[in-house]
Amino acid sequence: MNGIYYEDINPGDELPIVEKTITRNQILDYADASGDYNPIHVDEASGKKAGLGGIIAHGLLSLAFMTQLMTDWLADPMDLKKIKVRFLSMVKPGDELRIKGKIKDKYIKEGLNYVDCELISENQNGERATIGQATATLPSKIG
Amino acid sequence: MDKDVVGKEIGPFSYVTWERKIRQFVEATEDKNPLYVDEEFARRSKHKGNIVPPAMANAYFVGMPIWSVIEVCKIDRARGLHAEQEYEFIKPVKPCTLLSTYYKIVDIYEKKGLNFAIIEGVTKDEEGDIVVKGKITLIER
Numbered sequence: 001m002n003g004i005y006y007e008d009i010n011p012g013d014e015l016p017i018v019e020k021t022i023t024r025n026q027i028l029d030y031a032d033a034s035g036d037y038n039p040i041h042v043d044e045a046s047g048k049k050a051g052l053g054g055i056i057a058h059g060l061l062s063l064a065f066m067t068q069l070m071t072d073w074l075a076d077p078m079d080l081k082k083i084k085v086r087f088l089s090m091v092k093p094g095d096e097l098r099i100k101g102k103i104k105d106k107y108i109k110e111g112l113n114y115v116d117c118e119l120i121s122e123n124q125n126g127e128r129a130t131i132g133q134a135t136a137t138l139p140s141k142i143g
Numbered sequence: 144m145d146k147d148v149v150g151k152e153i154g155p156f157s158y159v160t161w162e163r164k165i166r167q168f169v170e171a172t173e174d175k176n177p178l179y180v181d182e183e184f185a186r187r188s189k190h191k192g193n194i195v196p197p198a199m200a201n202a203y204f205v206g207m208p209i210w211s212v213i214e215v216c217k218i219d220r221a222r223g224l225h226a227e228q229e230y231e232f233i234k235p236v237k238p239c240t241l242l243s244t245y246y247k248i249v250d251i252y253e254k255k256g257l258n259f260a261i262i263e264g265v266t267k268d269e270e271g272d273i274v275v276k277g278k279i280t281l282i283e284r
Contacts (some may be wrong), residue, residue: 001174036209063198
């Protein structure tokens with residue numbers, strides 16, 4: 001929940017990393033919270049039958065983590081305007097994720113200060129689980 | 144997948160942003176932003192009260208509604224994957240708000256041996272204002 005100003009950031013700057021350890025209980029809790037009870041997320045036998053080795057985390061849980069990376073960095077969560085993610089690989093109980101962001105560009109458009117960020121979520125083996133992009137607005141020190 | 148459903152509109156799907164569900168969501172995602180659950184903190188903010196976490200669009204935009212899409216597109220559940228997700232956040236959502244989500248199946252196509260379904264949608268609040276726009280890409284292996 002740290003505020004940052006448009007003048008303080010530059011392309012190439014890295015956002016504070018968010019780290020998450022995925023647990024079976026968290027996946028089940030997220031199923032309850034999101035309303036997504038796809039059996040591969042809540043039933044071990046279904047996960048094994050699907051060739052996944054057991055239950056896997058929702059891809060949208062990783063999107064929630066990437067959103068959190070941005071909203072933790074921004075002064076106001078509603079300064080996050082857009083997010084787009086692609087789910088590359090499965091996330092399983094026991095995985096340790098590092099969610100990272102880097103500023104790609106900043107620009108002024110129609111009187112608002114925009115920042116575009118590249119996002120990536122990697123597991124403990126350095127494998128990319130999710131990649132994404134986000135666009136946010138930032139306040140200015142000027143006026 | 145059934146290509147004949149391209150252009151079909153589905154919905155609305157209703158969801159109420161109950162405070163209990165908000166707490167459940169922020170606990171499951173380990174999001175400690177007080178703006179979502181601390182009334183005193185939120186009252187002092189520009190929002191003058193709690194707001195729903197942007198990521199909770201996962202619940203009201205995708206959550207249950209997506210299963211209707213899977214059924215309409217005749218996607219084999221055993222081979223279906225959520226490939227991409229996009230959101231555009233338009234308006235803050237308050238707790239205890241009735242939301243309505245509307246989908247349109249905009250494209251279904253085959254590429255490199257995989258079937259793709261593209262779904263676009265909006266979620267509106269009780270005032271009829273759009274709070275979120277979204278796009279879902281599903282793949283059938």
